[in-house]
Every structure is written in structure tokens, then in C-alpha cells.
Amino acid sequence: xxxxxxxxxxxxxxxxxxxxxxxxxxxxxxxxxxxxxxxxxxxxxxxxxxxxxxxxxxxxxxxxxxxxxxxxxxxxxxxxxxxxxxxxxxxxxxxxxxxxxxxxxxxxxxxxxxx
Amino acid sequence: xxxxxxxxxxxxxxxxxxxxxxxxxxxxxxxxxxxxxxxxxxxxxxxxxxxxxxxxxxxxxxxxxxxxxxxxxxxxxxxxxxxxxxxxxxxxxxxxxxxxxxxxxxxxxxxxxxxx
Numbered sequence: 303x304x305x306x307x308x309x310x311x312x313x314x315x316x317x318x319x320x321x322x323x324x325x326x327x328x329x330x331x332x333x334x335x336x337x338x339x340x341x342x343x344x345x346x347x348x349x350x351x352x353x354x355x356x357x358x359x360x361x362x363x364x365x366x367x368x369x370x371x372x373x374x375x376x377x378x379x380x381x382x383x384x385x386x387x388x389x390x391x392x393x394x395x396x397x398x399x400x401x402x403x404x405x406x407x408x409x410x411x412x413x414x415x416x417x
Numbered sequence: 418x419x420x421x422x423x424x425x426x427x428x429x430x431x432x433x434x435x436x437x438x439x440x441x442x443x444x445x446x447x448x449x450x451x452x453x454x455x456x457x458x459x460x461x462x463x464x465x466x467x468x469x470x471x472x473x474x475x476x477x478x479x480x481x482x483x484x485x486x487x488x489x490x491x492x493x494x495x496x497x498x499x500x501x502x503x504x505x506x507x508x509x510x511x512x513x514x515x516x517x518x519x520x521x522x523x524x525x526x527x528x529x530x531x532x533x
Binding site for chain 2: 306331333334335337339344345346347348349352354393395397398399404405406407408409410
């Protein structure tokens, strides 16, 4: 069975500082993809970044980077130079060849950027 | 290009009524997904379409829920005899449909369903 765990229900960060949002996962698949989505109060899930299980380098996308530690089964999201507009819910999700075509999501982390 | 759109954005109905929620995917995307998100939770999978057919409906909670995609584009999620426990945000997503686990899903803004 696939499982995503996000242990931080809420996080605060000072504007312009960096913040790390934790995500651990459990899967028996050897090949899988890890995704992070942002969900502002408007409700739309916005795709941020993707990491494949066989990717040798950590994924980066602008101010977002993924700290992927395969042996620990963790895929933490790092947001650098936080901005007020980063305040939102953040969800980690996983998909593998044995999950069918669905994503498995964690319960999310609420990030608040303080001016 | 246009993203995934969903209508209505909000739907309030009474217990026992029938509702339809519509999803218009990104043009050219063959795969379409429905998820349900309850307050304080991540989205939970309901059903997946590849083209016109429901390739995986294992997430539908019971036979009151049904979804169609007759022409392989727009999809409608149908809920019969609504119950208060059906209140949630219903999210639709689409992807290119490559079938790979790397296939990114792009979400619409959701429909907030409230059953009184």
C-alpha cells in the first residue's frame, strides 16, 4: 500500500527566509514519482515540482527545490526566499506503476509567511 | 492555453437531491481524474478516465456516485440521493495520458458541494 505522511500541520516562516516542508512516503514500488502541489485559499491545486525515483539529482524549479533522500523515503520541499504569496496549503503526492493512475496525497502542511 | 475548468464553483443542495458536477480538461489531455477533498484532508481519488472509458472507478464510495465522459473530453460527476456526508470539494484533474507514473496531473479550481 502507498502512504504519504506530512507531519507538520502548520508552519510559519519570515518573509525572505527559506523553509522546509517535510514529506515521507511508503511504497513497495521501485519506480515512482513524487509531486508537490500548492493549494491557496482559492482552492486550486497548483503543480510545483516533480521528482522521479531514479533521478540522480534533486529537482529544482525556481525558488522550489526537492530534497530527495531515497533511502530514508523522504521528499522534502524547500522554498527559498519566501514571499507573502507563498502562504497556502502544500500537499505531497506520490504515484507509482502499482498505484493505478491515482495520486496518493498527504494531509498537507499549512504555510504562513510572516511579513 | 486554458487550464482545467469546473462548474459550478459552488453548489448547495438539499439532502436526497441529485447533483451534477462538470469538468472541462486541458485540451488534448486524454486522461481525466476526479478527486474528493474533505476539510483538512488531502484529495482522495474517485475515478479515472482514459478517453471515454472509466479505466479505474475503485475510489467511488458507493453506487450513488457515477461519472461519464461520453466524447472523451468533458466529464460529469453525478451524485444521486445526496447525503450530508457528501459535502466536500470535488476536484477534477487532467493529464496527457501517457500512462507513465511521471505523468503530471493538472487540477481545476474545484466545486464546493454543500448538502443541507
